[in-house]
Amino acid sequence: MAQDTSRGAEAPRRPYGLLRDQFQLVKKKDSNRYEIVPVEDTLSFEKGFFIVIRACQLLAQKNDGLILVGIAGPSGAGKxxxxxxxxxxxxxxxxxxxxxxNDSSRIVDGNFDDPRVTDYETLLDNIHGLKAGKSVQVPIYDFKTTSQTGYRTVEVPSSRIVIIEGIYALSERLRPLLDLRVSITGGVHSDLVKRVLRDIQRAGQDPEEIIHQISETVHPMYKAFIEPDLQTAHIKIISKFNPFSGFQNPTYILKSTRSSTDEQIKAILSEKFRETKEETYDIYLLPPGEDPEACHSYLRMRNRDGKYNLMFEQWVTDSPFIISPRITFEVSVRLLGGLMALGYTIASILKRSSHIFCDDRVNVKMDWLEQLNRHYVQVLRNLNRRTLSKF
Structure with a gap:
């Protein structure tokens, strides 16, 4: 591959400084077109965004015609x-x-992530049409009906930049046409949460069905067909997009190890309080590749009265509060095997015996954790911090 002197800032490359100085252009082999030298380091979402913008600008300056960008990554990565x-x-x-x-006639066993589902003939026809300066008819796909519902007209944009976005956007059939290849990954754990949330909204699927599909089809397809393609990217981005960040109504939990009697708790409640007892078993699952000593994002599967719930949770501490946005799905115990197939491991199983007092304002739990030999008093409610601080 012949080296070219074109650089992000027309200056010698250096390891530090402005983002635009951290990459350079080279001529493609047997071609008059330019591409960027692959960036060695993986980039954050924000830094990757600015690098991609700058790369597109430079490629548009150096190359004639359409600038084709492929953005690929696993389901739910943030593409x-x-x-x-x-x-x-x-x-x-x-x-x-x-x-x-997607061609629904090619779907086998509900596996939308099989590369054979993609109608590459139509996609390539559309790409070649745009490269020839023509407007094209792009299909419109409805995930709820799993069918194409029509077409939309796409014309050559004034910027000459077209982004192809999808899990197979860096596939072997598309790579020769791409001027810029971008991969986005986020780790199995965050990808799992985002895929579940996305498919509930987009396809109306049941959460357990989604996670079962991920363990049985999505993850194996990713390892076999997608991951190798991502290694060819010019720019590799790690997305740390937080699916919990949009939650506007966190639950405030006031947790204490101090000893409280039943009478003390009843004294702060209304006369019409309710009193119950329950036992729960929490299975804590360590995400793939996480250090058990440093992990703050364990997946929890809770068993209460024979019913299982999968809990996605993130804690933000602001002493004495734990702000805990949480997503809970009811699932079957069979799902545990699917999660372990994805690489999750059982870190701990804790038995919790709870004595619960509640009224219309607040919920007070006296917890006994058998394995830890500890008592906790826990106050939780969707109250403001000032009100909760009184308890």
Whole structure:
């Protein structure tokens, strides 16, 4: 591959400094077109965004015709979010999601992540049409009906930049056409949460069905077909997008190890309080690749009265409060095997015996954790911090 002197700032490359100085352009082999030298380090979501914008600008300056960008990654990694962010910054680009090229007649056992589902013939026809300067008809796909519902017209954008976004956007059939290859990953744990939330909203699927599908089809397909393609990316981005960040109504928990009697708790409640007892078993699952000493994002499967719930949770401490946005799905115990197939391991199983007092304002739990030999008093309610501080 012949080296070219074109650089991000027309200056010698250096390891530190402005983002635009951290990559350079080279000519493609047997071609007059330029591409960027692959960036060695993985980049954060924000840094990757600015690098991609700058790379697109430079490629548009050096190359004639259409600038084709492929953005790929596993389901739920943040590809669409990233693409929308780029589109908001450069409205004159065109975006073609590969999901629109799903052919429902090719779907086997509900596996939308099989590469054979993609209608590459239509996709490639559309790409070649745009490269020839023509407007094209891009299919519109409805995930709830699993069918194409029509077409939309896509014209060559004024920026000449077209983004192909999808799990197979860096596949072997597309790579020769791409001027810039971008991969986005987020780790199995965050990808799992985001995929579940996305498919509930988009396809109306049951949470357990989604997670079972991930363990049985999505993850194996990722390891076999997607992950190798991602290694060819010019720019590799790690998305730490937090699916809990949009929760506007956190639960405030006031937790204490001090000893309290039943009478003391009853004294702060209304006369019509309710009193119950329950036992729960919490199975804590360590996400793949996480250090058990440093992990703060254990997945919890809770068994109460024979019913299982999968709990996605993130804690933010602001002493004496733990702000705990939480998502809970009812599942079957069979799901545990699917999660372990994804690489989760059982870190601990804790038995919790609870004596609960509650009224219309507040819920007070006296917890006994058998394995830890500890008592806790826990106060929780969707109250403001000032009100909760009185307990």
């Amino acid at each position: 669409t979010l990233f693409t929308v962010k780029v589109l908001n910054f450069v409205p004159s680009i065109a975006v073609i999601p590969m999901d629109n090229y």
